[in-house]
Amino acid sequence: MSGIAGIYHRFGQPVAVEQLRSLTDAAAHRGMDDAGYWVSGAVGLGHRMFHTTPESLNERQPLTDETGQLCLTFDGRVDNREDLRRELEAGGFWLRSDTDAEIVLRAYQCWDEKCALKIIGDFALAIWDGRQQRLYCARDFFGIRPFNYFLNDRTFLFASELHQLFEYESVPQLPNEGMMGELLCGNVWSVEETLWQGILRLPPAHFLIVSAHGVRKERYWQIDPSRQIRYRRDEEYADHCREVIAEAVRCRLRSHGPVAADLSGGLDSSSVVAMAQHLIQRGDATVSGFKTFSWVFPG
Numbered sequence: 001m002s003g004i005a006g007i008y009h010r011f012g013q014p015v016a017v018e019q020l021r022s023l024t025d026a027a028a029h030r031g032m033d034d035a036g037y038w039v040s041g042a043v044g045l046g047h048r049m050f051h052t053t054p055e056s057l058n059e060r061q062p063l064t065d066e067t068g069q070l071c072l073t074f075d076g077r078v079d080n081r082e083d084l085r086r087e088l089e090a091g092g093f094w095l096r097s098d099t100d101a102e103i104v105l106r107a108y109q110c111w112d113e114k115c116a117l118k119i120i121g122d123f124a125l126a127i128w129d130g131r132q133q134r135l136y137c138a139r140d141f142f143g144i145r146p147f148n149y150f151l152n153d154r155t156f157l158f159a160s161e162l163h164q165l166f167e168y169e170s171v172p173q174l175p176n177e178g179m180m181g182e183l184l185c186g187n188v189w190s191v192e193e194t195l196w197q198g199i200l201r202l203p204p205a206h207f208l209i210v211s212a213h214g215v216r217k218e219r220y221w222q223i224d225p226s227r228q229i230r231y232r233r234d235e236e237y238a239d240h241c242r243e244v245i246a247e248a249v250r251c252r253l254r255s256h257g258p259v260a261a262d263l264s265g266g267l268d269s270s271s272v273v274a275m276a277q278h279l280i281q282r283g284d285a286t287v288s289g290f291k292t293f294s295w296v297f298p299g
Contacts (some may be wrong), residue, residue, distance in 0.1 A: 001030055001031075001050050001052070001075065002030055002047065002048055002049055002050045002074075002075040002076075002160075003024065003027030003028070003030030003031045003046075003047070003048035003050075003065035003075065003159075003160045003161070003164075004024075004027075004045075004046065004047055004048075004073045004074070004075045004124060004125070004126065004158070004159070004160050005020070005023040005024040005026075005027065005031075005046040005047075005073075005157075005158065005159040005160070005164055006020075006023075006043070006044060006045045006046065006073060006126050006135070006156075006157070006158050006159075006192050007019060007020055007023065007043070007044045007155065007156075007157055007168070008042065008043045008044075008128075008135050008156040008157075008210060009042040009043075009154060009155050009157070010042070010154055010155065010156060010210065010211070010212045011042075011154055011212060012041070012042050013042060013154070013155075014041055014042060015039050015041070015042060015043060015044035017037060017039055017044070019044075019167075019168060020037050020039060020044035020045075020046050020127075021037055021046070022086070022167040023157070023159060023164055023165070023168060024037060024046025024047065024048060024164075025044060025046075025048070026159075026161070026163060026164040026167050027048055027061055027135060027159065027161050027199040028048055029162050030048050030050060030075075030160060030161070031047070031048025031049045031050040031286070031294045032048075032049075032050065033049045033050055033051045034047075034049035034060065035047070035048055035049070036049070036060060036061050036062050037062070038062040038064070038071050038073075040068075040071070040128070041237065042128070043128045043135065045062040045071055045072075045073040045128060046062070046073065047062050047073045047074075047127075049061060050095070051079070051256060052255060052256070052257075053077065053100070053254050053255060053256060054100060054254070054255075055097075055098050055099045055100060056256070056258045057256060058098070058099060058102070058194045059096060059097075059099040059100070059101050059102075061073055061074060061101055061104055063099075063101045063102065065105060065109065068130070069129070069130035069131050070105060070108065070109065070128070070129055070130065070131075071127065071128045071130075072101060072104060072105045072108070072125060072126070072127045073125065073126050074100070074101045074104050074123065074124075074125040075123065075125070075145050075160060075249075076100065076104075076121055076122050076123025076125065076140065076145050077100060077121045077122050077123070077252075077254070078100040078103050078104065078119055078120070078121045078123070079120045079121040080119070080120040081100060081103055084103050084107060084118060084119070085103065087110075087118075087236075088103070088106050088107065088110055091110055093106045093109055093110050093218070100121075104119065104125060105127070106213065107119060108127050108129075108136065111219075113136060113207060113209065113220075115138075116138040116139075116140075116207050116220050116221075117220050117221055119140070121140065121251070122140050122142075122144035122145050123138070123139070123140045123145055124138075124139050124140070124145035124146060124147040124160065124202075125137065125138055126158060132211075133211060133212065134209055134210065134211035135156065135209070135210045135211070136207065136208075136209055137149070137158060137202060137207060137208040137209075137210070138202075138206070138207040138208070138220070139202045139203070139204055139205070139206060139207075140204065141204060141205045141221055142204050142205075143201075143203065143204030143205075144161045146160050146161065146201070147160070147202040148160070148161065148162050148164075148165060148194060148199055148200070148201055148202075148210070149165075149199070149200055149201075150165050150168075150171050150198060150199050150200075151200075151210070151215065152170070154197075155168075155170070156210045156215075157171065157215060158224035162194055162195070162196060162199060165199055171195075171198070171199070172197065172198055173196065173245045174196065174197040174198065175195065175196065175197070176193055176194065176195055176196055176197045176202055178190075178193070179193045179194060179195050180195060180228065183195075191203045191204075202217075202239075203219075205220060205221040205222060206218065206219050206220065216277065245272075245275050246275055246278075246279065246284075249272055249275045249276050249279060249285075250279055250284060250285055253276060253279065253280070253285040253287055253290075254285075254295050255287055255288075257287075257288055257289075258287065258288050258289030258290065258291065258294055259276070259287045259289070259290050259291075259294070260290075260292070261273050261276060261290070261291075261292045262292075262293055262294075263293065264294065264295070265294065273292055276290060281288060
């Protein structure tokens, strides 16, 4: 978990560093290890760093390419990093470091707006593309990492958390009663609305492109309900399921420190914890500690 934020004045008004810093630091609790700010004319990107993986210890954000024309702020984790590295290097895109942020920035260089489809993991990101004078934003398949934004006639703001956006004085603080009703009913249907009027969430598996010419939002991935897996024996289904769970858990055990799991005692969390312990004992995951935490109520 890290914190991201950004300001883009679509018609050229310069970004004030103090405003960007205020917007970014309102999420200081999301990233206590480092803070970074990047401003170039009408656009500014901010980042609060929380080191979670071995590779992130060497990561500094916002991250620019060699030309300074591309700049990334990224909250996330790339699970298919080795596959992406091989594919990028085969295409002539060489990485300067081993960080997830570097892989994401090169992926944008290689595949442009289709890069989000290539990334497997949890992420929310924004990339300023000075070549095309546009801001590219994307969110992971399932919306694990948050991405909130506000847009009026002249300015586009984004942040990891809602309250960050109120650091910008022109953002109105008007409650969204419809969304409140959905939450109180325990039946949330809206995928874009938030508790505040005018502040939206980027839906899962979507990217958003903002420029002086307008705003374009597009879904880049959706599940194929017609796809089927056919095996001859029940054991083959079980083996396949076990392989998928093992890979998913292994990816989330990539850490430079101890790992913890929320263990409710149900089938899902128990399966995850059992698989994690199995991978650690087998040597397929190296962590400095693994603990579980459970909620226990009287009676």
